[in-house]
Amino acid sequence: MPAVKKTALLVTSAALLTMSTTAPAWADDKPGGEDKPKPPASMSTVGGAKLGEPGTQVSLKAGAPVLPKELSARSWMVSDAETGEVLASHNSHWRLAPASTLKMLFADTVLPKFPKSQKHKVEPSDLAGIGAGSSMVGVKENETYTVHDLWLGVFLQSGNDAVHVLSAMNGGVPQTVKDMQSHAEELQALDTHVVSPDGYDEKGQVSSAYDLTLFARSGLQKADFREYCSTATAKFPGETKKITKGKDKGKKKRGSFAINNTNRLLTGDIGLDAYKGIAGVKNGSTTNAGNTFTGVAERNGKVLLVTVMNPDSGEQHAVYKETARLLDWGFKASGKVEPVGELVAPKSAGTGSGKGAPGAGKSGPDSAKNVAHASDKESGSGVGVALGVVGGVLALVAAGWFVISRRMPLPDLVRRKTRR
Secondary structure, eight states: OOOOHHHHHHHHHHHHHHHOOOOOOSOTTSSSOTTSSOSSSSSOOOOOOOGGSSSEOOOOOOOOOOOOSSOOOOOEEEEEETTTTTEEESSTTOOBBOOOGGHHHHHHHHHHGSSTEEEEEEOOGGGHHHOTTTOOOOOOOTEEEEHHHHHHHHHHHHOHHHHHHHHHTTHHHHHHHHHHHHHHTTTTOTTTTTTTTTOOOOOBHHHHHHHHHHHHHHHHHHHSHHHHHHEEEEEEEEEEEOSSOOOTOEEEEEEEEEEEEEHHHHHTTTBBBOOOOOOEEEEETTTTTTEEEEEEETTEEEEEEEEEEEEOOHHHHHHHHHHHHHHHHHHHHSSEEEEEEEEOOGGGSSTTTTTTTTTTTTOSOOTGGGGOOOOOOOOOOOOOOOOOOOOOOOOOOHHHHHHHHHOOOOOOOOOOOOOO
């Protein structure tokens, strides 16, 4: 399609978007009761005015499936990973504690800085300041790891120890926090306030379903990011020990141990099957955040991103099951809904949507006073068949084309079985 015609269609679509009437799937106070937290009456409008309104936003065309009823998350969003269209949302700009889903921003910020083959010997100071009860992969002082090892620890085991070592390599935690905040602003993720690079509960640390989706979308443009977030199982270097028996007695040997991805839609679990077409991205769980998750999946050439924050139904694996329901809905609803907003372009892309949008300049975590120190509860390991990402690296589209088409093409997402 010629660029001029495509631009005209985008302008027309934007006009229709501001005029369209959304059809809430339920009242704003359901599910939930009067004693449960409520979203702010007005939130950021980055990506579209409707995204700044509390409650469910969806505009169904004739023949479109209704949204699933079994949704209890405080915030969620369904979007097309490539076109950036937001198909439906629920309090998508509500600033909430993100837990380890914030590691997507950490990876998108730091991952390009070091080649995966680079080695680093861990100093005691590298592991200082890790929050009590944090999820750990098992990094040891005075041991040497490759950057590849450390990123596997970040993505598979959500290891805060691996995050802190990579942060030390990046100039320290304060510098890494500063870099992450700067990158969030470049992505126009203005709901996000970074305090700790690992997502550990800290006062004032917040993000939103909208921003987490932006982080995932940006990260998935990077081949290494795609590799790590889709890996189900791996070997992680262990501790160097002296051999005490046999012919090699007195020599040193370093073994390894298995680590498994804690993303249950990737690996499956008791009572939960791996999701068909899943290709990442990141899960999280802390006291303040509850359970959080951003997932990407592909079916029949359509790639969707879903973010779910803090479901409270009490259902086992609720964050994954609600994500799966929204993915199922999104694949069925594609082409049958009017978008209620869009994922904005990074600032460096030029005049991408969202720049100068009403509310775009608002910052500062409204819910910061509700965020405090707590223990990271992520646990468990994946087993069975893994679904992942394969395919060559595609270059990022040129900035001018990005502005015209609003697309961020991703490499082919296909299913594969990972060797155990």
